[in-house]
Amino acid sequence: MKELYHALIREIVIFAKRSIEIAKESTNREVKSWRPLLKTDEMEDFCCPGCGINHETRDFARAVILHTLAHAEVDNRYFEMLKENNSITPDVFDEFSKSNQEVVESKRNDEVDQPTEEPDF
DSSP, X not given: OHHHHHHHXXXXXXXXXXXXXXXXXXXXXXXXXXXXXXXXXXXXXXXXXXXXXXXHHHHHHHHHHHHHHHHHTTSHHHHHHHHHTTOSOHHHHHHHHHHHHHHHHHHHHHHHHSOOSSOOO
């Protein structure tokens, strides 16, 4: 279990780092409005003088991780795991499966209608 835990932490950090890089490199106006402020040649360092951490970057990474976790909690694979461990009633599982399929189909239709250049964080 310890190895699995450390592997997961490694992947989460890689994901957070890549999310920051994607946001930093984005030319999308909306992404620019919510990405963290990072040190550049033109700007002063954004690290807190008290603790030495860039709070915007830390909070952005945390938000990306929590957003991803929220999506995992409604993923079919998560509910399958609950079902396999007898941790969800058949009625609730069936209800979730039906409503989740409707959401997935709706999102697919939206993506076809409105493609975006930036990843959906």
